[in-house]
Amino acid sequence: MNQKCAKKMERKLNKLKHVVFKETGIVCSLNPTNNIVICNAGLVNGLSEETILEHFSVYGTLNNIVLVPGKSCSFVSYVELDMACKAYEALNGQLPIAQDNKPVYLLYAERLPQHSIDSRKVWDELPGGLVILDDFITENEEKLLLSLCCFDDSLVSQMKNRQVRHFGYEFRYDNNNVDKDKPLDEKIPKECDFLWKRLHENTDWKQFVPDQLTVNHYSLGQGIPHHVDTHSAFEDPIMSLSLNSAVVIAFKRDDRDICVKLPPRSLCIMSGETRYDWTHGIIPRKSDVVLSNTGSYTLLPRGIRVSFTFRKIRQGECNCQYTRNCDSYIRKNNSELQIAASEIERLHVIDVYENIALHFNETRNKPWPNVLEFVNSFDVGSVMLDVGCGNGKYLGKNKHVFDVGCDTSCALLDVCKKNGFETFLTNCLQLPFKDAVADGVISIAVIHHLASEERRLQAIEEMIRILKVDGRALIYVWAKDQHKNNEKTSYIKQDRKNRKSDTDVVVADENSEAPVSKGMTLPVHVNRTQFKHKDVLVPWRLKNQQNTVEDTFLRFYHVFEENELSDLCSKLENVEIERCYYDQGNWCVVLRKTLIKNS
Amino acid sequence: MKLLTHNMLTSKCMKGVSVGYPLSIKALDIRTVEVEFNPEFVAKMIPKIDWAVLCSAAESLGKTELPKEVIDNYENDQDFLKKVHHILLEVDVIDGELVCPETGRKFPINNGIPNMLLNEDEIYL
Incomplete structure (x- = not known):
């Protein structure tokens, strides 16, 4: 220099x-x-x-x-x-x-x-339930197994990161599961049988006999992304035999990252929490850095590695305790949620409207101007459906269109019939209309009565389904915020007036709750006040002709935050939000049905 | 229930039903209600409806005045439009039932209102 x-x-x-x-x-x-x-x-x-x-x-x-x-x-x-x-x-x-x-x-x-x-990377310990059996097979046996599986292009699927071949059952990477009722003609080769005899003789796994085999062929530099094997697809344990080359596999859970060296001819047994709760993956690279027993680092070059992963197909659902990665648990939990939601709707929406129908009808006569304007914007010969029409206060307003109402309340539809309106009884989650028949849909103060987001989305999806392309829908839901722009809505303003006439009504406890479904309770809203919760029961005081309260019914509401309605609508692919506004304590959207984007 | 409504109704939301259309009508009480005739409305409605389904629904109620095919130049044929107007809007099924073509599930019609509500075991949760 x-x-x-x-x-x-x-x-x-x-x-x-x-x-x-x-x-x-x-x-x-x-x-x-x-x-x-x-x-x-x-x-x-x-x-x-x-x-x-x-x-x-x-x-x-x-x-x-x-x-x-x-x-x-x-x-x-x-x-x-x-x-x-x-x-x-x-x-x-x-x-x-x-x-x-x-x-x-x-x-x-x-x-x-x-x-x-x-x-964070740990070398000297194993996650619970992981066992590595070194030299589980001999070099000759390794050769035999490698010869079973020729990777010629006609037999294997080329994956992004590796080549795979399945025996017994096909593993589908689109849904990460197997078609349990469609076994493959090609079973696990008989040449593998010695493995189970050896396993049963030398380990605690005395019963394990797999019926599915996936052979992965990793070329130099290839790996596999972190994953947990689908719980409902396979039993516990899962066993993987490494052939031809060593590799370092990583197990991760929360912020823990454990590196484990899998030597060639070793059997890796993943059971318990390793099988259910830890992800495992192989970084795509050409060599691994390995921490040796003496505490020094060495570079372990990789060669072509072939793994035989043996699994047993699970019949029925998984029942493990590791719920966060358990697809069976998540499905069951979700369907229980839907059942609870439908029960809340039945008891606290459908039955309540049936009971209060006549009183409700007397109090719901004045149509909202912005809704009327929307209804009147449709041309001669348009078909309109009012989803949740109640007493039909928006039906028959535009004389040039054919409008039909639907609702869950028999009593309210009888009111419609008396006024000469066309209706049918239905739940808004299943509209009994053909696809693409309506030019317009309105749904005013309806989907806030649905007790889960999935159901609210499903209701919107149904409205869009029955709309023609370019057809429009108007949706109103109650807003959580009743003080928008420092101005109280008439809902709040009516407070004093109501209290005066209802001097005999005990003011509800601000923190009261009422049971709704199996062990669940919901807060009871204090009428004419700002909402404190998003999922609430709103009391309806049924009055008789003398204007005295006869009974109190609790109606379920999910009140919407700002943007919540438009965010929900934008989950649908064939929808364009034309307008989104706040109107007298409600969030409102005008939707236009489009062709599915990018198609 | 008007036949125009019937022309759009389906049981396709039921579990296991793929098309669910058209629903057959078993009518017990049919009435006629007078509806103001609007030729422009009827003319615009004709291309939107399933004509064959309308004809067979009308026939099942004993109304045979409609031709099997929509006539040419119908927009200017007042008599034809009036006939269609009557079938679409003035015939009202007050009592009876609708029947799913695939499952035979019956949907009652009471007071002119079809009950299309499905039970929990009939829908996909």
């Missing part, structure tokens, strides 16, 4: 010394120690342990590599000082592994940073 270059290098290193100190708080210098800091390459530049190991282990045994999250510097530590010195002399300003293949600049560090990304 000439003098000019040396000067330049000195300046550069001096500058980097400050950068490293600022980023990590570690003092570094030109005075040799066992630790070398790579000042200008780290995780943010895409530097990996394996790259560091590949180049730095040439000069001696490493006992640590530290990549600092979010930083552009990294650290290596040698067992002996002279190894560090050799590496420093050879690599400083030379080794082109910094960004854009620029050379790295090195300094000696007084110590290593304490918190590294690898402090």
